Amino acid sequence: MIATELTRRLGLRLPIIGAPMAGPGLGALTRAVSAAGGLGMLGVSNRSDAAFVREEAAIAAAGGSPFGIGLQLWAMDGQPGLFDEVCASGAALVAVSFGDPVSYVRPLHEAGALVASQVSTAAEAVAAARAGVDVVIAQGADAGGHSGAVIGTLPLLQTVLEALEGSSAMVVAAGGIGTGRGLAAVLAAGAQAGLVGTRLLAATEAAGKPSAKRKVIEADAEDTVLTRVFDIGAGLAWPSRYPGRALRNDFADRWHGHEEALSVDQAEARTTLAQAARDGDYSQAVIYASSAAEFVRAEQPVAEILDQLAADAEHHLAAVRDLLA
Ligand SMILES: Cc1cc2nc3c(=O)[nH]c(=O)nc-3n(C[C@H](O)[C@H](O)[C@H](O)COP(=O)(O)O)c2cc1C
Structure with missing residues (x-):
C-alpha cells in the first residue's frame, strides 16, 4: 500500500486522483473512482450551470466516499449560483484552475474543502501556494485537455517540487500518466499522487458515446x-x-x-x-486526450484500472528501493 500525506489527509486507499474532465467526468465516474479508493473529481464544463453541479455532485456523494470537483475559472462569471453549489456539495477537494485561484481559497476553506489548482509553471505554483492553495497540481503540456504549460509533466514536476520545497502545499502530477510505471515515477520524484485523466476515458463508468x-x-x-x-x-x-x-x-x-x-x-x-x-462523427468532433491513450486498450471498470495502476506502481517502487541495496 502506498500512503502519502495527501492520501492520509483525504482518507484515500490509493495515491490516484481521477482528473476532473468536463464531458466524460460526470457523477458516475467521480463516484466510481472514489469507491475504488482514489479521489474522483467531477468535471464542471464552461457550459455547466448550478443545477448540473447540484445533480452530479449528489450522484458522486451518494457513494459515501470523499470526492472532488474541478472548476474552469475563466468561465465562472456567467454561472450565477454555481460556486455556492460547489461550496455546499460536501466536496473534499475543489480544483480551481485556468484562472486566478486567489479569491476562491477562503470560501472553499470555510466550506471545509481542501483547495487545489492546476499550474503550468513554477511561478504559478509559488503564487498558488502563497494564496493558500493546499494541493498544487503540476499539469504538463502532455496532459489531455486544456493546459497552459509549454513544458512536459516531468520537467514541470521537478521545477514545481523544487520551488515548493519547504512549503506546506502538497504537489500532485498530471499529464501522460497511463501505467503503474508513470505513477511510480511521479511518486518517486516526490508527488503526493498522480492525477489521471485519459486513462479513464474508456472506463465503463465514464460518460461518452x-x-x-x-x-x-x-x-x-x-x-x-x-x-x-x-x-x-x-x-x-x-x-x-x-x-x-x-x-x-x-x-x-x-x-x-x-x-x-x-x-x-x-x-x-x-x-x-x-x-x-x-x-458521434469523430472525424470532425473533438475528443480531448493525451498520449496516455496508448495504454487504453479496452473498456474496463474503473476499479480494475485503478487496482492495476496502484499494484504496478507498488511493484516498480519496490524495484527502485532494491536499487539502493
Ligand atoms: C476529456 C478531458 C476533459 C478535461 N476537462 C477538464 C476540466 O473540465 N477541468 C480541468 O481542470 N481539467 C480538465 N482536463 C485536464 C485534466 O484535469 C488533467 O489535467 C489531464 O487529463 C491529465 O492528463 P492525462 O489526460 O494525460 O491523464 C480534461 C482532460 C480531458 C482528457
Missing part, C-alpha cells in the same frame, strides 16, 4: 495534437494561453496552423462541430 471510447482505445501515443482549433471552431472563449490536447482528426488536420482562416469561417465550423458531436 461508445464510438468515442472506441477512438481512444484505437489511438496510439503519437495521435494527439495541442491545438486551439476546436475552441475557435466552436466559438468557445477559452483564453488563448490554454490550448487543448486532443486526438488528431480531419478537422484538426485541416485547421491546425490555419487558425485565422478558421476564425473567418467560424460560423460554418461551429455548425459542423455541433452536428458531428451529435452524430
Whole structure:
C-alpha cells in the first residue's frame, strides 16, 4: 500500500486522483473512482450551470466516499449560483484552475474543502501556494485537455517540487500518466499522487458515446495534437494561453496552423462541430486526450484500472528501493 500525506489527509486507499474532465467526468465516474479508493473529481464544463453541479455532485456523494470537483475559472462569471453549489456539495477537494485561484481559497476553506489548482509553471505554483492553495497540481503540456504549460509533466514536476520545497502545499502530477510505471515515477520524484485523466476515458463508468471510447482505445501515443482549433471552431472563449490536447482528426488536420482562416469561417465550423458531436462523427468532433491513450486498450471498470495502476506502481517502487541495496 502506498500512503502519502495527501492520501492520509483525504482518507484515500490509493495515491490516484481521477482528473476532473468536463464531458466524460460526470457523477458516475467521480463516484466510481472514489469507491475504488482514489479521489474522483467531477468535471464542471464552461457550459455547466448550478443545477448540473447540484445533480452530479449528489450522484458522486451518494457513494459515501470523499470526492472532488474541478472548476474552469475563466468561465465562472456567467454561472450565477454555481460556486455556492460547489461550496455546499460536501466536496473534499475543489480544483480551481485556468484562472486566478486567489479569491476562491477562503470560501472553499470555510466550506471545509481542501483547495487545489492546476499550474503550468513554477511561478504559478509559488503564487498558488502563497494564496493558500493546499494541493498544487503540476499539469504538463502532455496532459489531455486544456493546459497552459509549454513544458512536459516531468520537467514541470521537478521545477514545481523544487520551488515548493519547504512549503506546506502538497504537489500532485498530471499529464501522460497511463501505467503503474508513470505513477511510480511521479511518486518517486516526490508527488503526493498522480492525477489521471485519459486513462479513464474508456472506463465503463465514464460518460461518452461508445464510438468515442472506441477512438481512444484505437489511438496510439503519437495521435494527439495541442491545438486551439476546436475552441475557435466552436466559438468557445477559452483564453488563448490554454490550448487543448486532443486526438488528431480531419478537422484538426485541416485547421491546425490555419487558425485565422478558421476564425473567418467560424460560423460554418461551429455548425459542423455541433452536428458531428451529435452524430458521434469523430472525424470532425473533438475528443480531448493525451498520449496516455496508448495504454487504453479496452473498456474496463474503473476499479480494475485503478487496482492495476496502484499494484504496478507498488511493484516498480519496490524495484527502485532494491536499487539502493
Ligand atoms: C476529456 C478531458 C476533459 C478535461 N476537462 C477538464 C476540466 O473540465 N477541468 C480541468 O481542470 N481539467 C480538465 N482536463 C485536464 C485534466 O484535469 C488533467 O489535467 C489531464 O487529463 C491529465 O492528463 P492525462 O489526460 O494525460 O491523464 C480534461 C482532460 C480531458 C482528457
